[in-house]
Amino acid sequence: MIQRRTVLKTGAALTGAIGSAGLLVPAMADTAPAQAADLDPTTIPQFEQAMPLPKVLQPSSVSSTTSYYRITMKEADAQILPGRLTRVRTFNGSFPGPLIKAVSGRRVVVQQTNQLSVPTSVHLHGAHVPESSDGAPMDLVAAGGGTKTYTYPNSQPHANMWFHDHAHHYESETVYRGLTGFYLLTDTVEQKLNLPTGAYDVPIALSDARFDDSGQLVYAMGDRMRRVLLANGKPWPYFQVAARKYRLRLYNTSNMRFYTLKLSDGSAMQQIGSDGGLLEKPVEVTSVPLSPGERADLVVDFSRYPAGTRLILENTAARYPDDPAEQIGKVLQFRVGAPVADSSTVPATLRTLPALGTATVNRSFELSMDESGASADSFINGKAYDMDRVDTEVEYGATEIWTVRNTNTRVPHNFHMHLVQFRVLERGGKPVTSGPESGLKDTVSLMPGETVKLQATFTGYEGTYVYHCHMFDHAAMGMMANFRVTKTPSARR
Numbered sequence: 001m002i003q004r005r006t007v008l009k010t011g012a013a014l015t016g017a018i019g020s021a022g023l024l025v026p027a028m029a030d031t032a033p034a035q036a037a038d039l040d041p042t043t044i045p046q047f048e049q050a051m052p053l054p055k056v057l058q059p060s061s062v063s064s065t066t067s068y069y070r071i072t073m074k075e076a077d078a079q080i081l082p083g084r085l086t087r088v089r090t091f092n093g094s095f096p097g098p099l100i101k102a103v104s105g106r107r108v109v110v111q112q113t114n115q116l117s118v119p120t121s122v123h124l125h126g127a128h129v130p131e132s133s134d135g136a137p138m139d140l141v142a143a144g145g146g147t148k149t150y151t152y153p154n155s156q157p158h159a160n161m162w163f164h165d166h167a168h169h170y171e172s173e174t175v176y177r178g179l180t181g182f183y184l185l186t187d188t189v190e191q192k193l194n195l196p197t198g199a200y201d202v203p204i205a206l207s208d209a210r211f212d213d214s215g216q217l218v219y220a221m222g223d224r225m226r227r228v229l230l231a232n233g234k235p236w237p238y239f240q241v242a243a244r245k246y247r248l249r250l251y252n253t254s255n256m257r258f259y260t261l262k263l264s265d266g267s268a269m270q271q272i273g274s275d276g277g278l279l280e281k282p283v284e285v286t287s288v289p290l291s292p293g294e295r296a297d298l299v300v301d302f303s304r305y306p307a308g309t310r311l312i313l314e315n316t317a318a319r320y321p322d323d324p325a326e327q328i329g330k331v332l333q334f335r336v337g338a339p340v341a342d343s344s345t346v347p348a349t350l351r352t353l354p355a356l357g358t359a360t361v362n363r364s365f366e367l368s369m370d371e372s373g374a375s376a377d378s379f380i381n382g383k384a385y386d387m388d389r390v391d392t393e394v395e396y397g398a399t400e401i402w403t404v405r406n407t408n409t410r411v412p413h414n415f416h417m418h419l420v421q422f423r424v425l426e427r428g429g430k431p432v433t434s435g436p437e438s439g440l441k442d443t444v445s446l447m448p449g450e451t452v453k454l455q456a457t458f459t460g461y462e463g464t465y466v467y468h469c470h471m472f473d474h475a476a477m478g479m480m481a482n483f484r485v486t487k488t489p490s491a492r493r
């Protein structure tokens, strides 16, 4: 473990001047330091490269209870732009990130070796794990060959998880440069349904990027000039589909960007799940909002289109004022082929969620930052993150309601909790009893001025975990805090 002050200093040096922090903040300037000229995003051909699928990682060994993986974090050259190589940070050289397939009740143990030049911490987002394997912001794997073994009990229901760097003050840049992976946890509840599987179950990571004219990634905190949208690591790719049902698991792995996704013909998709797996019932949606870190699990039936149809997955989210619609408004193209046999179904009932329980503790949290850009600090309840301070003491086993408010008037935030999957009870004072936010969640969006009410039960592990805004730059600027779960009241203040 290294001292916070050292991290802050080094982090600031590595990431350059801290500048524009928010999305949708016209007053804030573009912040990338002047270096090589930018690659003009309009010169990148759209819908000419095929969207790759993540590589499924194979365990190095298996026992009756456990699958063991070995992963090396290292730099690699990826072909992102046509005919060019871009240096990226990867798990095992994979860009887009690799995929671990796990099953509830069966342990996964991952030995991570860090061959990068920066420290890392690997957080499995959405997982219920012991503190020692959570990938806390200061629980670092040393640069240049450090190793750490993470144990994932998978003692939770199926979920759409992902793993990514969480090293405080490094994660924003390291995740931007590629250090992410998919982790799909399944269970018998999900498996016994007849949803699309195999080649028809497709994880897609959405991120944004900015390149210089030599094809290298440009990184600056709070950068508003990331005008190249990547789907599974390719800019505006196409995806060839058969005319049948597909399950599309969308991940927002972007640092800062919010998406609202829709099909270009405006037709409905079935949303079957979110962060923590399936919803109780499928929901017909025509647009899918996705804040950084969130996931949406969709079924799209392409059999309604004639062969040869080309359909675009569009992004209609609120943009920076000068975002070009030709780039930011499009994500990928579906090319519909011939019909194939399809015996998959989307049942009217997908699962039964665990009972909510009765909450005994209520707490309030306010997320805020200086919208003028004059200060580089961000806050939860007026305090910037301090690794040595426990902000919230939770009794083991307690069920609590957390009311979380974004007090900013222009900058959106969101809220992610480690250890638990929570339920969204209310958004803006209105009860959430059905729809896309009615399932198990670990990340929830908070547009300016919005309030959400969340309920979580803190069981399984004692220990200290974080909650934070999942816009990585905001977390780096301090919008993060510690909660500690203990059984012993005397350990709590």
Ligand SMILES: [Cu+2]
Residues within 6 Å of the ligand: 412, 413, 414, 469, 470, 471, 474, 475, 479
């Ligand atoms: Cu934020």
